[in-house]
Amino acid sequence: MGVVRPKLSFSALLPLALDLLLVLLAWWAAFWLRFNLDIPDEYLRVALHGAVLALPAHAAALWGLGVYRQVWRHTGLPELRRLVGAVLLGAVLTAALIFMARVADFPRSVLLLHPLLALLLLGAARVGQRLYFERHEGAARTGRPLLVVGTLNEAAAALRALKGSSQWRVVGIVSPLAAEQGRSLQNLPVLGDLSALPQACRAMGVRTALVASLPGSAARRDALLQSVEGGLTLLTLPQPDDWLSAGTEGPRKVQLEDLLGRAPVQLDVRGLSELFAGQTVLVTGAGGSIGAELCRQIARFGVARLVCVDMSEIAIYQLEQELRATHPQMQGLYYTANVREYERLRAIAAQHRPAVVFHAAAYKHVPLMEDGNEVEALRTNVLGTLHAARVAGEVGAARFVLVSTDKAVNPTSVMGASKRLAERVLQGVAAQWPGTQCVAVRFGNVLGSSGSVVPLFAAQIARGGPVTVTHPEMVRYFMTIPEAAQLVLQAGLMGRSGQIYVLDMGEPVKIVELARMMIRLSGQTEDAVPIAFTGLRPGEKLYEELLADDETTEPTPHPKLRVAKLGADGGLAAQVVEQWLQQAGPAPDAAALRAWLQTLVPEYRPR
DSSP, X not given: OOOOOOOSSHHHHHHHHHHHHHHHHHHHHHHXXXXXXXXXXXXXXXXXXXXXXXXXXXXXXXXXTTGGGSOGGGOOHHHHHHHHHHHHHHHHHHHHHHHHHTOTTOOTHHHHHHHHHHHHHHHHHHHHHHHHHHHHHHHHOOOEEEEEESOHHHHHHHHHHHTTOSSEEEEEEEOSOGGGTXXXXXXXXXXXXXXXXXXXXXXXXXXXXXXXXXXXXXXXXHHHHHHHHHTOEEEEOOOHHHHTSTTOOSOEEOOHHHHHOOXXXXXXXXXXXXXXXXXXXEEETTTSHHHHHHHHHHHHTTBSEEEEEESOHHHHXXXXXXXXXXXXTSEEEEEEOOTTOHHHHHHHHHHHOOSEEEEOOOOOOHHHHHSSOHHHHIIIIIIHHHHHHHHHHHTXXXXXXXXXXXXXXXXXXXXXXXXXXXXXXXXXXXXXXXTSEEEXXXXXXXXXXXXXXXXXXXXXXXXXXXXXXXXXXXXXOEEOHHHHHHHHHHHHHHOOTTOEEEEOOOSOEEHHHHHHHHHHHTTOOTTTSOEEEOOOOTTOOSSOOOOOSTTTEEEOSSTTEEEEOOOOOOSHHHHXXXXXXXXXXXXXXXXXXXXXXHHHOTTOOOO
């Protein structure tokens, strides 16, 4: 497909004519400079002869390189680079024509001076027009005043994104860097640091601030604290993936993920494409928060067939509706099945022969599994993992990935111990099926996932409080749902059989600070929505451990993934689990269950 060039019309030829006038002016200026502003009479003929050759050469270069496909009023570096190329090409063509025409006594220094002068004039004309339109549009703009929060580099990116917006009018910048105080960017002053945000907004008559700082940065959190004092609304720009979403335009309100999220995960896109493209992938727990996001991410890599399994009818229905709309070309199969039913799971897998299996089905609510549901945690988390891993091995899947948790480290709850036992079971299956790479991935709390603290806090804030926090010193690791799913995919690609991967969860967050951030994001204060401390619940720990230090983990090629140094299981755990659960019946004694669990997970310490 060839380059589309402007049609020959008056509106297209007029800019060319104006440019050629500037080229001609530069031509005479080059001669004047060559002869100290006094061209001898004998060189006037040479200049005229050369101009006749230079004008068509530059016209051909400017038109041929598509300079007039660009809009002058929006001239930027890409347009100026194209202009430089056209002027240099015109200079080369001019020199070639002059040498071919054998113009006598032609001063060669003019051939060097002319393109410099022509570029100066043509560039100045474009920059001048852009400045004129920007000043004109700035004077006429009636959008709402807006402050930008971020460094000058971050503010520059935000200004580019807001360019042409009729809704917003940026009036100043607040920078977290002391060295940038008092400076300006595009005639916008840096009004102070983050502590000055409320005062700057009052002085400028602003009620809204756009946070351009990186997701998860301290500047974002500090801006939130200051916004409450000043009664401001905080906005942020969507991430690149959000721009592609339907209905996502321009700035949006700051969300919790923007405050606790981090820089995007760097994925091995080529490796994942090779793993998934044209393949069949099976996901258990596909209707849950992590399972559904895994399905979304896998679909992006061109999987041929995605087999989604979940025991919840409504969850699998909602996932089906979403994936049919977003990936109509993909063959999706949706089953309401339970991983505890081995024969049913094997029948589904045998029918579709998945190349990769992701096992996200689990019970994960600690207090609920701690009181009256202990055996359910074992049957789903341990026996379900054993079934899914065995099925993956039997159908010849190349990879099996277990989604585990930080609560499996030195567990104090039945849920945590069940996930640690599931890891041991997985290692045993890995030894039995060497053709299937079986790996586990541990991570902490996921923002907004079902059963997490975030939806609970949101509901409590909506009711006017109080927001219930178990302990003022309780801390947890957090990551966003997309980040967690992407790292699970990456670990599945990299992992060797029997390995347990630990995700870099960043810095831990105090739950009480999380509650305060959510209260402030809702536009409330702690006076209006109080925080109440209720005490630790059964099975809960103040601190979750990830085993992510150098003594207990080993690095991998990916900066956010490490491998836990844990011994492999020879398969004994799987046999013991099956036998004990068959004998335990529907309602085993809770104390006996915990005692038995300690024999298989020695680090388990019931609280």
